[in-house]
Amino acid sequence: MDFAPTPRQQAMLDAAEDIMRVHRERQEARGQDENSRFPRELSASLGEAGLLTLWADPDVADPFSCASLVQELVGYHDGTAASILFVNNAASAILSRGCSSPLNRDVLDQACRGKINFSFAVTEPEAGSDVAALQTTAQADGEGFVVNGVKSYATGAADADYILIVALTSTDGPAKGGTSLFLVPGDAAGLTKRKLVKPTGDAHATCKLTLEDVRVPSDHLVGEHNGAWRLLFLGGVVERLLVAAVSVGVAQRAFDQARDFLSERKQFGQSIIEFQAVNHRLADHLSEIEAMRWLTRHAAWSADCGIDAPSRINMAKLFASERGSAIVSDLMRLVGGRGYFPDDPLNLAAREIGLSLFAGGSSEIQRNGIARGLMATPAAMK
Ligand SMILES: Cc1cc2nc3c(=O)[nH]c(=O)nc-3n(C[C@H](O)[C@H](O)[C@H](O)COP(=O)(O)OP(=O)(O)OC[C@H]3O[C@@H](n4cnc5c(N)ncnc54)[C@H](O)[C@@H]3O)c2cc1C
Incomplete structure (x- = not known):
């Protein structure tokens, strides 16, 4: 290999x-x-x-x-x-x-060509983990659609040229067969964006969106009418893999910063990293970051090969976000009082990686996905 x-x-x-x-x-x-x-x-x-x-x-x-x-x-x-x-x-x-x-x-x-920025708005006040509970509607009207609804969190929307919006286009039957995707221009009439205060990441602001009679021409429909679900599935898989990967990057950055600091800072006449109580913790963290990295890369390779990718990506996302958040939180404690302050790099890393627990779906939703795979085909029947 x-x-x-x-x-x-x-x-x-x-x-x-x-x-x-x-x-x-x-x-x-x-x-x-x-x-x-x-x-x-x-x-x-x-x-x-x-x-x-x-x-x-x-x-x-x-x-x-x-x-x-x-x-x-x-x-x-x-x-x-x-x-x-x-x-x-x-x-x-x-x-x-x-x-x-x-x-x-x-x-x-x-x-x-680097000329366009997107935002992607799925989550609504009544539809978080349960995407199928969405209430935003896009009603056919003449040559296009009229969109109405609220999207709770749309990252990048403040500066996006286009926002990819998910909306109901049919209320006959389950949402999975009656949902469509639309490219809504970032400056569309009737679209209001309210920037939300975040612990970090203001430069790529997350916004609450309100859509009131927003008109989009029919060529702004993405994919088939009522055919969003297949595309949303791909979007979810991509998101979860990227969350796992970013968790690895942030955790490794925090680890390197903490190790450098603990090597330089001395207490009781020696570098703090020389205390076994400290360096054993670092050894555990480094081992787990390595495990996060290879679970993620293996899940990505599986997806490129078409081998059981969604489940492996769920596992990578679950493990990397959970362990990454715990590791960075411990590293922040290990550097002592300076880690408490918002301008400390370890504090920043802890706030950054905190989002990995929700972005692309919470840990419970990852576990649900993995568990569904377990129940789908009993091993004895394969
Ligand atoms: C900073 C930030 C940026 C975001 N950016 C975007 C964005 O750009 N676009 C976008 O569409 N969304 C975005 N989101 C939303 C994110 O995807 C959701 O927060 C996430 O999907 C969870 O939905 P929720 O917050 O409504 O929680 P809920 O779905 O209400 O869940 C609340 C709790 O219940 C648990 N729960 C729910 N269902 C189950 C179940 N079946 N079994 C067990 N436990 C369950 C959850 O795990 C969670 O702990 C963003 C969120 C944040 C915090």
Whole structure:
């Protein structure tokens, strides 16, 4: 078995590393105040390098593996960049599989050239884990649709050119057969966005959306009318893999920062890392981060090969988000009082990785997915 990145994967990793270096230099030159501004240059560079539309590029035969490697690396460097990568890849994966009009193709083409940013709005006040309980409607009207409803959390919506919205297009029968996807322009009349206060990630703001008689032409429908469910399934799988990968990146960053600090800081006449009570904890954490990494990469490889991917991705997401959050929380404690303050890097990492417990679905929903697989085909009958 060869675990090394392929030449194409390595080229993507090199491109991502360069983009992150330029972004860091730009941030340092501008100062902290710039950190809550949407970094359009960063998003354009990631887009131009093809990193925001990995499922849309026909030359990429292994999008899950490429995405997991790049997302881990970007997550290691910067939370905002990781969020931009996550949202755009999930939305563009759906759009690329559901490209049903010249408008869809044009938007996707622009996204592949780094000209477009997406947001992806599924969650509603009454429909979180239970997506099928959605209440947003899109009613056919003349040449298009009229959309009404509320979306609770749409990350990136404040600066998105297009928001991929999920809405009911038929109320006859279950939502799974009566739901459609629409590309709603970010500046559509009747669309109101309210930025939500988050513990971190203001530069890629999460918004509450209200849609009041928002008119979208029929060529803004993505995929088939009433045919969203198959595309949403793909979007969910992509999201969960990317959450697992970013958890690995953030946990590794926190680990490296804590190890450096604990090596330098001395108490009782020696480096804190020399106390066995400390270095055994670090040894456990590093072992688990390695397990998170390879579970995630293996799940990505399985998806590229078409082998039982959804279940393996559920497992990777569950393990990486749960263990990653616990590890970063312990690292924050290990560095002592400085970890309590919001401007401490360990504190930032803990806030960043906290989202992994909800993004792409909570741990209970991952367990439900894994358990469904257990009950589907008894081993003895395979
Ligand atoms: C910062 C942030 C950004 C987000 N960005 C986006 C975005 O861009 N687009 C988007 O669409 N959504 C987004 N979300 C929403 C996210 O996907 C949801 O929070 C998540 O799916 C859970 O839904 P909920 O919060 O409504 O919780 P609920 O579904 O209400 O769940 C509440 C609790 O009940 C548990 N629960 C629910 N059902 C079951 C069950 N069957 N069995 C056992 N336990 C269960 C859950 O695990 C959870 O602990 C974002 C969320 C956050 C916090």
